[in-house]
Amino acid sequence: MIAGAVIMFGSVFNEARAAGRWETLEAIHSIENPMNVREPGRYGELGAYQFRAETWRRYTRLPFERALDRSCSDEVAVQHYEWLKAGLERNGIEASVYNIALAWNAGIGAVLRGRVPAASRDYATRVENIATELQARAPRLEVAFAH
Numbered sequence: 001m002i003a004g005a006v007i008m009f010g011s012v013f014n015e016a017r018a019a020g021r022w023e024t025l026e027a028i029h030s031i032e033n034p035m036n037v038r039e040p041g042r043y044g045e046l047g048a049y050q051f052r053a054e055t056w057r058r059y060t061r062l063p064f065e066r067a068l069d070r071s072c073s074d075e076v077a078v079q080h081y082e083w084l085k086a087g088l089e090r091n092g093i094e095a096s097v098y099n100i101a102l103a104w105n106a107g108i109g110a111v112l113r114g115r116v117p118a119a120s121r122d123y124a125t126r127v128e129n130i131a132t133e134l135q136a137r138a139p140r141l142e143v144a145f146a147h
Helices: 011-016 019-034 053-059 064-068 070-090 097-106 108-113 118-137
Strands: 005-007 142-145
Touching: 005 108, 011 064, 019 070, 019 097, 053 064, 053 108, 064 070, 064 097, 097 108, 097 118
Parallel strands: none
Antiparallel strands: 005 142
16 A cells, blocks of 8 residues: 555536536447347448448448448447537537537537427436436546655
8 A cells, every 4th residue: 555645536627627528429320220120220320330331431430330330330429529619609509418419419500509309308408417427437546646
């Protein structure tokens, strides 16, 4: 054991750190395709994040069927998240979990115009709640060494 080490964990650190990209994307996955269904969705969506073909093609040249591969889907999800985040920030809108989820579901144009359907607001609230819960459950451990 290291003398003078102070180990602190729990709610203080959890509250100080807002849910981030990982929590947001995992929350979106848990709503979009929690059972990792391989069949296309109602509008042809595929994969963990239920991408549409046009969104998939914006970020990769891989065949759309590769959206069923979680690692490929994760890579595209990160790129899409970052694109949404940059677009919101560029337009003076906070890139919060809620706003990212709102843009993910309704499209960034709808968010920028302030014309988002109630179903998308419900979706964003659900994503925000799940992301907050994931963030709170994540093990936070900080070791500070006394001098």
